[in-house]
Amino acid sequence: MDAELQMIEGKHVLRFERRLRHSPEKVWQVVTEPAEMKHWFPAEVTIDGRTLRFTFPDAAPVDADGGEGELLESDPPKVFAFRWANDVLRFEILPQADGCLLVFTAAVSSKLSAGRDAPGWITCLDALVAHADGTEFEPPAEWLSRIEHYIARFGLDEGADNPDGIHFARDLVWTPLDDAWALLTEGTTDTVPTRAAHPGITPGRLTRSKAPHLLEYEWLQDGIPQGVVRWEFQHERLQGTTVTLFQENAHGPEALAAWHVHMELFFAATQGDIRCPWPTAREEELAKRYADQ
Numbered sequence: 085m086d087a088e089l090q091m092i093e094g095k096h097v098l099r100f101e102r103r104l105r106h107s108p109e110k111v112w113q114v115v116t117e118p119a120e121m122k123h124w125f126p127a128e129v130t131i132d133g134r135t136l137r138f139t140f141p142d143a144a145p146v147d148a149d150g151g152e153g154e155l156l157e158s159d160p161p162k163v164f165a166f167r168w169a170n171d172v173l174r175f176e177i178l179p180q181a182d183g184c185l186l187v188f189t190a191a192v193s194s195k196l197s198a199g200r201d202a203p204g205w206i207t208c209l210d211a212l213v214a215h216a217d218g219t220e221f222e223p224p225a226e227w228l229s230r231i232e233h234y235i236a237r238f239g240l241d242e243g244a245d246n247p248d249g250i251h252f253a254r255d256l257v258w259t260p261l262d263d264a265w266a267l268l269t270e271g272t273t274d275t276v277p278t279r280a281a282h283p284g285i286t287p288g289r290l291t292r293s294k295a296p297h298l299l300e301y302e303w304l305q306d307g308i309p310q311g312v313v314r315w316e317f318q319h320e321r322l323q324g325t326t327v328t329l330f331q332e333n334a335h336g337p338e339a340l341a342a343w344h345v346h347m348e349l350f351f352a353a354t355q356g357d358i359r360c361p362w363p364t365a366r367e368e369e370l371a372k373r374y375a376d377q
Contacts, residue, residue, distance in 0.1 A: 087202035089195075089238045096195045098202055102209050105183040106216050112161035114216050115175045115186070124211035124221075126204065131155070136166055151322055169193070169322045186212075194323060196255040199235035203227065228355045231257070232348075241348065243340045243374075249311060249332040250339050252347050256317075256325040259354040264317055264325055265296030267353055276301045279353075280315060282346040283362055284338070285331075287313070303331065310334075337374035344370050 088099045104111055114120045118129045127138040127150045138150030156172065157165040165174040170193035178185040190205060192198055207223055214221035224230065235241050235255075243252045256264055269277045276287035280299055288302030288309050297317050302309040311332030319325045327350070329343060345367045349359055 087206060087234065089198050089202070092191070095191045096198060098190045098192060098198055098205065100188045100205060100209055102186045102188070102213055103180070103183065104186060104213060104216055108161040108177045108179050108184045111177050111184055111186060111216060112164070114212060115177070116158070116160075116164050120215070123215040124208050126208060136168070138168060194255070194326075195238075196240055196253060196326060197323065198238055199240045199255060200227075200231045200257050200324075202234040202238075203230035228352065228357055231355075232352075235351075241344060243344055243347075245335055245340055245374075249330060250334045250343055252329040252343055254327050254329075254347050254351055256327055256351065256354050259325050261296040261317055261319045261325060264327065264354055268299065268315060268350070269295075279350070281313065282342045284342045285313070303334075337371045340374045341367050341370035344374075 090097045090099055114124075118131060121129050127140050130137045130139075134155040136153035136155060138153065140150050151169050153166050153168040155166050157163050157174070161177055163174070163176050165172065167173075172191040174189045174191075176187040176189075178187065186209075188205070188209060190201065192201055203224075211221045211223070241254070243250055268279050270279060272278075273293065274290065276290050277299070280301065281287045281303075286304040288304045290299075290301045291312060292298055292300040298315070300312050300314040303311060303313050311334070312330075313332070314328075314330045316328045316330075317325060318328075327347075329347060331339065331343065345363060348366075352359055
């Protein structure tokens with residue numbers, strides 16, 4: 085089953101289902117025993133009483149220390165739940181005539197990360213099923229299109245037209261701050277970098293630049309400053325990197341569509357995919373969609 089993103093008790097929750105042709109007891113072992121989890125879980129797990137520790141493999145794009153967690157529920161062979169950092173993972177095993185149904189939910193601390201969490205957990209669950217079946221599992225070699233699919237499906241690419249202007253926020257996965265900053269600025273320090281503006285905007289004076297976190301500049305209409313455009317980057321060790329974009333005093337579907345396309349291109353570039361030329365047809369499609377909302 086595909087991923088669903090739900091709102092439950094004020095929290096964003098990813099939900100998945102997998103049918104397995106094995107008894108609940110066997111699936112319980114695969115789900116809960118560290119020696120079994122290493123075949124499908126993204127980090128090595130050690131359990132000491134109610135404390136869990138997570139260690140990432142050397143090939144992971146993050147430090148080996150995956151932090152601590154807490155066992156929240158253990159009811160063999162039915163429910164296994166634990167906290168990992170700020171996320172809560174829950175496995176429910178429901179018996180069926182031909183095996184069992186595994187229902188997995190992940191209450192995520194950041195809605196923005198759901199776009200990459202969904203294909204990540206799908207891959208883990210596919211590996212879990214393969215391990216339970218005793219078959220080889222080949223993880224996907226390409227991730228960008230999978231992440232983009234769920235970003236769009238969950239509406240995580242949508243901008244907001246607020247009274248003060250246009251706002252966007254995007255998850256940049258594990259792109260290091262310095263790399264995101266270098267991509268945006270391309271070494272430019274005293275003028276507005278080309279990549280910091282879309283083709284429909286006229287940049288003015290660079291007003292603030294604090295590498296690798298903040299870039300701000302004036303935008304002009306008929307040569308007169310109308311407000312500022314502000315890029316801000318943040319990074320959390322176990323969460324990854326995010327970028328927010330704000331254009332002050334800009335409104336309307338055309339402004340939303342232009343920045344929507346720009347943020348799509350910037351995200352792809354952070355993942356190593358430089359796309360050009362500017363996709364005019366995509367911008368027109370988005371402008372119509374925003375106008376119809």
